[in-house]
Structure formats: C-alpha cells, structure tokens
Amino acid sequence: MDGINIIDQPNEILLYIFNKLNIIDVFYSLVGVNPRFDQLIFDFLDIDNIPCSFHQKYINDMSGIDYILDKICLKILPRINKKIRKITIDPYSLKHIANVIDFPQLYSLSLLGYQIDTISRDLPNDSISDLLMNKMTHLTIDLNIKKEITRENSPVIFEAILFFGKHLTDLKFYQVSSESSLTFFSWNNQNKECLSSTLNNLSIHVSNFDDCLYLLDGRFQSLSKLVIRIEMITRSLSNINKKVNL
Structure with a gap:
C-alpha cells in the first residue's frame, strides 16, 4: 500500500x-x-x-x-503584521525581531528568559520602549535569575518597567529559578508618588508579607486585582500603618 x-x-x-x-x-x-x-x-x-x-x-x-x-x-x-496581537520574545530572538516590530494591533508583550542585566539592557531599546510607552497594555516578564536579587535593585527594575509601560493595565512579573524574590523594603515610605495610574491587574512574586503592604500603599491608583506569591511569612519590619485603608 x-x-x-x-x-x-x-x-x-x-x-x-x-x-x-x-x-x-x-x-x-x-x-x-x-x-x-x-x-x-x-x-x-x-x-x-x-x-x-x-x-x-x-x-x-x-x-x-x-x-x-x-x-x-x-x-x-x-x-x-496586521494580525499579530500578542508576541513572546527572549533576549536572543529580540536581536532579530526588534527591527521588524511594526504590528498595529499588538497589545500584549511577553519577555521570557531574561536576567537582571539583560532586562536592564533591553528595556531602553528603542523598539521595546516605544512599544511599552505608546501602545502596550499587557506585559509579562519572566526573569530567570541565577543570582540573588538585592534590596537595592528590586524596586529599580520594577519601577523601570512601570516608567516605560505608560498604558499598562495588566502586568505579570515573575522570577524563575531565582535564589530570592523581589523585595520592596528599600522603597522610600515617605515618597508615595503614584507609579501607575492605569494598572488594573498585577501578578507578582515577592519576598515577604511586608512587600504586599508596600505595593498597596497608594502607588497604584487604579489597581483592582492583585495576585501575589509570597516566598516566606516572617515578622513584619515595616513601619506602614497596617490599620488604615491602603
């Protein structure tokens, strides 16, 4: 046959x-x-x-x-190009795709497999920053971090994403295979400047319960849904008043 x-x-x-x-x-x-x-x-x-x-x-x-x-x-x-609404890229494919990203219907971007140094390098890339600042409403960042995230660079990374993501309504920020999760302990509690007036949904991995309080201290004016994975529950070191409405 x-x-x-x-x-x-x-x-x-x-x-x-x-x-x-x-x-x-x-x-x-x-x-x-x-x-x-x-x-x-x-x-x-x-x-x-x-x-x-x-x-x-x-x-x-x-x-x-x-x-x-x-x-x-x-x-x-x-x-x-007129059909694409979502795209997933990693540091290697970005080198090829950055110069051809011209998708008028694109609203969702996923960045996978990034290290701290590569995400810091690629975020200011003209193609990526233009996308985030002009049209992107949904962003997923999946960090594959091989070294510890410090208290100093945690907020810087997160704030940089929000700085470029002017129109973000949905943000997923994860870490894979890392020795530690994001912590916001070093955030200046006296300076509660709004980081995003558009973000509605946030999914994030953090180090401890205090980080939840820092995320809910008024920096996200439109936040309606928060999904958090907490690395550990420890005694609070925060000076945030936990009895007031956050």
Missing part, C-alpha cells in the same frame, strides 16, 4: 494538523511548500499570538536558530 502524502489531504485535515503544531514550526517548515499551504496558513490559521522564544537547553545550533528567525522576520512577519 502506498504511503499517505500530506499534500494530498483535504484542507480540513491539513488545518487540523497545522493547528496542532507550534506556529513557529509551521512558519519555518511549511510556508513556501506550495501556494495551497501558504493560503491555508495565512488565511485560516489563528496566528495572532507569535511565540518567538527558544529555551536555551534546546539551542544546540545557533546558526540554525538564526536561519529560522531570519526567515520568519524577513519573509513571514511582514505578511501577517
């Missing part, structure tokens, strides 16, 4: 298969095979969410990843 050729399958079967694959694999492997595949991919697939993130343990051939990203950035993203 002859083998089944994927090219001979009906559109319904092909779309089912394509939807089960990672969209990046679809772009790299199937775009350009024939005009029929291209029409199915670009006209019928749900391609509003682009996950351009490559976990380091899977990157054995950097030149191969460069080739994939170059093809996607130069030949594919310009064809679907």
